[in-house]
């Protein structure tokens with residue numbers, strides 16, 4: 101099986117190599133272009149839709165209620181008449197689910213526990229595989245993604261289910277270091293799943309199982325593996341809606357500055373490259389939001405995944421900056437070397453910049469008036485064209501929210517639009533971080549993550565109230581922060597650009613300059629979303645929306 105995994109990864113230009121710190125890692129064997137699929141991963145069993153999202157998605161194909169992909173007609177969902185908890189597109193999706201797994205879950209209508217459900221379904225999936233009768237709901241042809249492209253270039257076959265199961269069996273569960281209270285909770289769940297399977301007379305026919313479900317101890321191991329390997333599944337807009345076990349996807353290690361991202365197409369997981377990845381380079385996704393502060397990231401990673409992050413953004417944070425930043429441009433252009441001593445990358449400054457709690461006015465009252473003042477001399481009126489490279493932008497004398505916004509957006513957007521290499525992009529980004537660090541700034545510090553969180557929530561409030569002028573200003577500020585923190589083609593940045601462009605478009609007060617800026621931001625959205633979402637399938641539908649909107653704006657501009 102190990103050889104089959106190697107062969108499978110090789111087909112995608114990847115290799116799994118041992119690593120003394122990280123157990124193992126996935127490394128590129130060829131150039132992987134940004135915006136292409138690194139690999140796809142199938143779920144070990146049907147992913148579980150969160151109870152709050154059940155009425156909005158079909159359990160079998162994950163299609164959203166109201167979507168038009170079923171023969172062009174917006175479709176409604178029907179509820180299982182027995183448990184009254186699961187929803188399906190139609191008879192076909194229901195039958196697939198019923199035969200596959202739902203009849204074993206349906207009677208547990210009083211159980212509202214994701215771990216319980218996932219465990220039961222994984223046991224069934226593995227047993228079926230062992231006795232040669234894999235569940236139809238586990239094949240992509242029945243899961244509704246058949247015929248759709250999963251990613252631009254994606255026609256590669258999905259891994260065989262035996263491989264999914266094998267990779268699952270190799271995943272780390274960290275049982276030895278798990279919390280006692282958690283383990284005893286897991287034992288309880290394992291015992292109840294086992295009892296239930298026995299009671300419902302689930303047929304354990306495979307020679308390996310010898311007529312009985314796996315032992316409680318084995319089930320606890322599964323639960324530990326879920327804990328540190330399962331994924332939250334999100335929709336095109338990045339709203340989480342379900343949870344699933346995707347063993348191949350779980351092979352990728354974490355980085356707080358990832359070069360790949362996890363997306364979903366129906367029930368399939370797709371790992372997409374956010375930047376050009378060169379041979380020898382490790383492919384990493386991110387397990388936590390890159391927009392949170394170092395301390396919080398550390399705590400999350402330690403608690404859920406049991407490791408101390410040594411990614412380029414976190415490693416060497418104890419080393420003094422001045423002693424190690426000599427050699428940057430050379431480092432940026434030289435290929436990564438396996439054994440070379442890691443050099444300081446400049447991302448460390450980022451974490452210094454975004455650290456801090458203070459935000460808001462001195463008297464503590466945040467209202468529309470205060471906000472308007474904060475964002476007053478906004479970029480809009482004298483915005484330069486954002487998508488062509490101009491002369492280098494000089495940092496402002498004093499950094500306020502408004503001058504920060506203008507400086508960041510004008511410095512970074514042209515680099516994205518002109519598609520400079522990752523090495524050059526990082527070099528320029530580090531210089532910007534340095535400038536931000538050295539320039540005096542208004543108090544409180546205008547670019548901490550606390551400020552960003554507040555600004556994001558104000559942005560949403562303004563959108564809800566149709567306060568387009570204010571939303572546009574705050575939205576520009578949020579964009580500047582995202583550009584500072586996230587990888588340039590991160591889906592969150594693209595999605596924010598799209599929303600911001602709509603707000604600018606609606607801002608009648610802003611007149612023609614708002615329409616022009618809306619156009620600039622839309623071009624940026626398109627550039628980013630083509631990489632993060634691709635142009636095919638459900639995710640590609642978003643790029644299509646951006647293109648349609650661009651046409652409308654261009655008509656207005658003439």
Ligand SMILES: [Zn+2]
Pocket residue numbers: 158159160161162163188189190193244
């Ligand atoms: Zn369906």
Ligand SMILES: [Zn+2]
Pocket residue numbers: 180181182183184185186202206
């Ligand atoms: Zn049911």
Ligand SMILES: [Zn+2]
Pocket residue numbers: 355356357409410411412413414415
């Ligand atoms: Zn890190």
